[in-house]
Amino acid sequence: MSLAPDRIEPPQRILMGPGPSDVPASVLQAMAAPTIGHLDPYFLRIMDDLSAILRELFATSNALTLAISGTGSSGMETCFVNLLEPGDDVLVGINGVFGTRMKDVAERCGAQVTAADQDWGRAFDVEQFRSAAGDRRFKLVCVVHAETSTGVHQDLSGFRELADELGAFLLVDTVTSLGGLPVRVDEWGIDAIYSGTQKCLSCPPGLAPVSFSDRAVQCLTSRQTKVQSWYLDLNMISQYWGEDRVYHHTAPINMNYALHEAVRLILEEGLENRFARHARNSKALVAGLETMGLSMQVPLPERLPTLNAVRIPEGLDDATVRKQLLSDYGLEIGGGLGPLKGKIWRIGLMGASSTQRNVALCLTALQSALKSQGFTVNDDPIAAMKSVYEE
């Protein structure tokens, strides 16, 4: 008997959960290209290209713009460990899982964290941050642009002014917005920003694009203490991505190929076209869900197009429905987290997953799952969906 396990043969899925999203074939093919050295002139060119394209996606001229080797959370951690020293004061907005995670990471850096709290499923008014701050000054003001755990889109207007009043850098999580809705680093005055590859960029998980303003870079070169993480120390990583090409760690070569192809596809589609596609597909999905008699968790002006949170009707079993979607349709959607567990489904329409075909499939699959659990489903969701595409 052989001890070797079977070859991996993952099932074909349609990924409409909170991430990962569907990965285009050409991105998977890019990952299968030959692995070369991390200092090979060809690979260095790929890195330069990536920095340039990421600047375009973030709408910034920040010199320090690169992809951290690790998932979205490593991007989060990079921002905190590089900007914080023990005892620093941090103001974090918490209205979901990812604000909560930011607080945890900041505390592990030895920072004193003050939270601005908001209900899960609602966006902040900048005044809520102001009153949580009181008359104190802060090193960092942190906010999540797209809260994947609730489907909330945070309008960032007023946050630069707030950060200036508090003497703080502005740090923003754009893991579920970059590549799906506008993110404008320079215009919005963001000092540190991170994202991840497996949400709206439609690349497998494994890299975290980050960008730091020149002011933020000055802060990290004039630290009193060493960055607590050797692996995420941008003082060293930027010497590998910059002209010196000093070895720090072996870049995950093939992952960088994949991101290169994923962002190339984004520029080929055009950012504005891509944002319009995400907005239209979300609108069509919501029209279909509401026609079926379901209601959305987040009020209209605060809704994300990339993550659609819909309330689970009273008496319906969450896990049974999601299991049925997976086994009958190969369709993955997400459940709720924290206080919203069992209360909402999270339907992702991110990157390559945001298509009319997927919207139609999801509506049909949900309709059938609800019916099979004895729920009366009103009207025809597909007709409602189509009328949005005909507008």
Ligand SMILES: *Cc1c(COP(=O)(O)O)cnc(C)c1O
């Ligand atoms: C997914 C996500 C993260 C964490 O990214 P990982 O790739 O899971 O480490 C952070 N913030 C937000 C808003 C996310 O959606």
